[in-house]
Ligand SMILES: Nc1ncnc2c1ncn2[C@@H]1O[C@H](COP(=O)(O)OP(=O)(O)OP(=O)(O)O)[C@@H](O)[C@H]1O
Ligand SMILES: O=c1[nH]c(=O)c2[nH+]cn([C@@H]3O[C@H](COP(=O)(O)O)[C@@H](O)[C@H]3O)c2[nH]1
């Protein structure tokens with residue numbers, strides 16, 4: 001089925017992904033593309049949205065999209081920079097505003113009888129974030145709305161289905177933002193709201209069957225949300241031709257290898273557990289540099305995968321749980337490629353010698369959409385509700401070199417912490433939690449004896465996508481109990497601290 005879909009052209013706004021989220025919440029499929037890399041087949045999009053931008057249309061670096069295939073042909077909504085761009089280069093005027101306009105404002109005028117503003121109250125709250133302002137509209141523009149400070153807060157172009165707004169409909173603080181997007185997409189552009197988890201499953205299963213035929217597919221299963229949902233979706237499409245491999249890298253949580261394998265029983269999946277702990281620990285021996293560790297782990301994953309793939313006769317495809325945030329190529333505001341903070345090592349990019357083709361059934365979805373697809377597939381909430389866990393596992397939570405004794409200590413500490421969160425009904429309220437083993441010994445006293453043992457740091461964060469995060473204000477009573485339990489139960493630890501750093505500047509994992 002060919003969906004009606006929306007194209008979002010990105011000019012580097014920090015809110016571009018939010019626009020996509022809002023559109024998806026309306027059960028409408030959309031894609032983000034950089035403004036200067038238009039996808040082919042523009043005519044297949046039913047509507048186009050232009051994002052905001054950190055640039056000014058007045059500067060030499062202003063970004064110039066080629067809208068010739070869009071203007072007056074496809075319904076167009078221009079937000080902030082987009083609205084300024086349309087005005088400035090179509091006979092209007094954009095100038096620096098006297099005061100920078102950030103934050104809350106209320107509409108003071110709405111033109112009557114406009115579909116675009118249907119069911120939106122006259123004084124509706126909107127969110128502004130701009131330092132330029134549209135002084136004069138192009139001559140063929142019609143003013144649709146104003147605020148106290150911004151006369152040209154919304155306009156349309158006569159004879160086109162082109163709408164422009166200075167404020168941001170995608171942010172939560174624009175109270176009727178979603179309604180406005182719905183008015184534009186559904187009432188004006190006439191898109192159907194039929195993009196649901198159920199329809200996604202149905203279509204993707206069809207597509208996978210067509211693409212894969214009777215081919216065999218191998219998939220790395222981690223116990224995490226993405227790979228589990230990818231596995232169940234593929235299994236629905238190709239059944240026994242899907243071979244799942246779950247690797248014990250010796251760096252998993254306590255008893256995780258066994259419990260994850262057990263959890264997958266009864267789901268009909270063909271899962272092979274491969275215990276490669278010794279291989280990973282050998283590869284890590286003596287390495288204390290975080291990037292070196294990640295690389296050693298990445299190499300080991302590839303070796304294990306290569307060995308396992310050779311055992312499956314005629315396997316042609318490697319399936320991955322890649323999701324949308326991993327593939328969006330947005331415009332970097334600074335122009336240059338962003339710095340590598342950490343090399344994320346999953347089974348991700350396999351080297352060419354493996355000759356497997358890649359299939360990524362979730363690559364159009366955001367994380368919460370993956371969860372909703374998981375629900376539609378009937379996957380248990382104990383899998384879907386799992387905190388994210390990094391592929392390199394506890395290795396990047398043990399600072400300094402890795403030994404099996406340190407892994408054991410951290411597994412115990414982590415288990416007391418995570419089980420505690422579950423008992424106190426806190427686990428589901430937190431995005432991710434874990435413990436770090438620090439390369440620090442400190443003096444303690446236990447039963448009148450001096451101890452000189454390890455220190456652990458607990459970390460619990462709130463986040464939506466892991467890109468930014470804040471530490472969780474855990475109840476003192478809980479911290480008190482869990483700290484006591486850890487020191488009493490885990491031999492080798494005599495001190496517990498709680499990490500109160502946000503991301504940025506700290507990252508979630510310590511390495
Ligand atoms: N222990 C493992 N065995 C096999 N494959 C693994 C293992 N750990 C990670 N992978 C592979 O690496 C991929 C990326 O891991 P990542 O942690 O980003 O995603 P996930 O585990 O599927 O989901 P989540 O983000 O919820 O943890 C997984 O989808 C999986 O294919
Ligand atoms: O699969 C993964 N392979 C990795 O190499 C990796 N490094 C970090 N993470 C997870 O990514 C999120 C952000 O982590 P950081 O703030 O530490 O970069 C957090 O959820 C981390 O757990 C990883 N996941």
Ligand SMILES: NC(=O)CC[C@H](N)C(=O)O
Pocket residue numbers: 013051052053054055056057079080081082129130131132133
């Ligand atoms: N949010 C935006 O798109 C801002 C546009 C432009 N950079 C301005 O400051 O006015």
Ligand SMILES: [Mg+2]
Pocket residue numbers: 222224225388389390391
């Ligand atoms: Mg994971």
